[in-house]
Amino acid sequence: MSPAYLPARRERLAAALAPSDAPLVIGAGEPVPLPEGSDQTYPYRAHAEYVFTAGGDCAGGVIAYDPREGAAGWRSFVPPVTEAERVWCGARPREGEDIGGFTAWLNARAGRRIAALGAPVPGVEADPAASDAARLACAEVRRPKDAHELELMERAVHATLAGYARLPELIRPGITERALQIELEAAFQHAGADRTGYGTIVGAGPNAAVLHFEPSERAVAPGDFVLVDAGAEVRRYVADVTRTYVAGKPSGFQRDLHAAVRQAQERAIARCVPGAEWKQVHLAAAIDLTAGLVGMGILRGQPESLVEQEVHALFFPHGLGHLVGLGVRDASGLARGRTRDPRPSLRSLRMDLPLADGFVVTVEPGLYFIPALLQDPARRARHCDTVNWGLVDAHLTIGGVRIEDDVLVRAGGPKVLTAGIPQALA
Ligand code: GLY
Ligand code: MN
Numbered sequence: 001m002s003p004a005y006l007p008a009r010r011e012r013l014a015a016a017l018a019p020s021d022a023p024l025v026i027g028a029g030e031p032v033p034l035p036e037g038s039d040q041t042y043p044y045r046a047h048a049e050y051v052f053t054a055g056g057d058c059a060g061g062v063i064a065y066d067p068r069e070g071a072a073g074w075r076s077f078v079p080p081v082t083e084a085e086r087v088w089c090g091a092r093p094r095e096g097e098d099i100g101g102f103t104a105w106l107n108a109r110a111g112r113r114i115a116a117l118g119a120p121v122p123g124v125e126a127d128p129a130a131s132d133a134a135r136l137a138c139a140e141v142r143r144p145k146d147a148h149e150l151e152l153m154e155r156a157v158h159a160t161l162a163g164y165a166r167l168p169e170l171i172r173p174g175i176t177e178r179a180l181q182i183e184l185e186a187a188f189q190h191a192g193a194d195r196t197g198y199g200t201i202v203g204a205g206p207n208a209a210v211l212h213f214e215p216s217e218r219a220v221a222p223g224d225f226v227l228v229d230a231g232a233e234v235r236r237y238v239a240d241v242t243r244t245y246v247a248g249k250p251s252g253f254q255r256d257l258h259a260a261v262r263q264a265q266e267r268a269i270a271r272c273v274p275g276a277e278w279k280q281v282h283l284a285a286a287i288d289l290t291a292g293l294v295g296m297g298i299l300r301g302q303p304e305s306l307v308e309q310e311v312h313a314l315f316f317p318h319g320l321g322h323l324v325g326l327g328v329r330d331a332s333g334l335a336r337g338r339t340r341d342p343r344p345s346l347r348s349l350r351m352d353l354p355l356a357d358g359f360v361v362t363v364e365p366g367l368y369f370i371p372a373l374l375q376d377p378a379r380r381a382r383h384c385d386t387v388n389w390g391l392v393d394a395h396l397t398i399g400g401v402r403i404e405d406d407v408l409v410r411a412g413g414p415k416v417l418t419a420g421i422p423q424a425l426a
Contacts, residue, residue, distance in 0.1 A: 003055040005148040010053060010074050016137035021067055022115040022130040026050050028061040029119030047118035048326045049138055051236050058094060062102050062121050077102040142331040144358030149325055152237035153360065155192055157417050159232035160239040162191035164421045171245050173222045177202040177215035188232040197238025198328040201229035208399030209368040211318060220247045225399040240324045240362050241418050242404035246426050257367055258425045260292025261401045264365045268320060272407050272414040276355045282320040285365050286312045301386050311386050313345040314373055321362035322350035324406055359409045368400025
């Protein structure tokens with residue numbers, strides 16, 4: 001039986017595609033074999049645009065829609081279950097029409113421009129303009145989360161919370177980053193996760209300043225920062241959370257750095273209201289973080305002016321966040337008609353759009369001591385007057401702090417979905 005939420009979701013997409021007459025094809029994609037030519041594949045994830053319109057994964061599946069046929073124009077083609085799949089994987093019959101019928105569907109629409117989403121579908125010659133328009137429409141429809149999506153996200157958050165609840169007792173000198181990852185991920189799965197939503201990040205000491213650090217066998221040392229960025233996935237919906245701890249007693253400097261990030265995050269979350277421009281929320285957080293660094297004596301000057309000079313990017317070299325839900329970046333990107341802001345500190349923002357009711361956004365400010373940036377002679381020369389380089393050099397291996405929560409934007413005010421995960425440093 002097709003899930004009850006699908007008709008409304010497809011209706012919203014059909015309305016967003018109008019008045020285009022182009023038939024729409026959305027491919028799930030095929031499993032990708034490992035390069036060595038064995039019978040193994042990379043873990044399969046159907047394209048998010050397929051999952052959104054089909055209500056689940058199905059390798060080789062195709063969703064097709066003909067706008068001339070209204071609500072009856074939605075079709076779902078799936079590959080028949082083979083004997084080998086039944087024998088090796090215990091595959092069950094799939095709901096949908098046999099994929100063999102897709103060619104006839106396509107041929108019946110010969111001569112019309114086809115809009116293609118998802119993974120490429122063999123035999124489909126996509127019209128680039130119609131496909132681009134459909135992709136934008138689909139992103140706009142995906143951004144506000146429906147009740148079913150929010151329920152799956154709640155389950156992902158629940159599992160994530162169970163994992164983070166284990167950390168305070170585990171973070172002690174001697175435990176390795178890898179051991180922390182294993183315990184965290186096991187707890188996610190015991191609490192209902194299918195898997196993690198992205199590669200778990202655990203960085204101790206200087207590794208806490210590596211934005212996407214892959215946990216190593218490094219043992220946590222007394223007084224280390226330990227940064228953990230991880231989230232559970234449930235039926236393709238993910239949470240994305242970061243907490244930073246100290247193993248043992250935090251120094252005053254560590255406390256101040258953590259407090260600066262925490263305060264900037266609290267203020268940024270309050271700004272997550274419908275209509276707020278994400279770029280402005282990002283810039284306001286950059287100013288708050290910079291004010292924190294000025295307060296600590298690391299930077300000199302007016303925070304607004306320092307951000308204009310892009311000094312903040314030495315310590316906060318990433319965007320404030322992104323949409324999260326169906327995948328860790330969900331349908332982030334640019335609002336209709338926008339191009340990337342070319343300013344060095346803004347061109348890597350994962351999105352540039354106004355927030356709206358129902359969006360779920362990560363709010364993840366951070367302050368890091370990254371030797372690759374802070375030891376760069378050109379940057380040191382450019383910012384020689386505004387940075388207290390002596391103080392920076394004294395803390396070059398301290399790592400960094402990031403705090404990240406998932407926030408539901410609502411007309412009544414932001415709701416922090418991950419508020420149950422304590423932010424305490426020690
Ligand atoms: N949680 C990792 C990231 O957002 O890049
Ligand atoms: Mn994130």
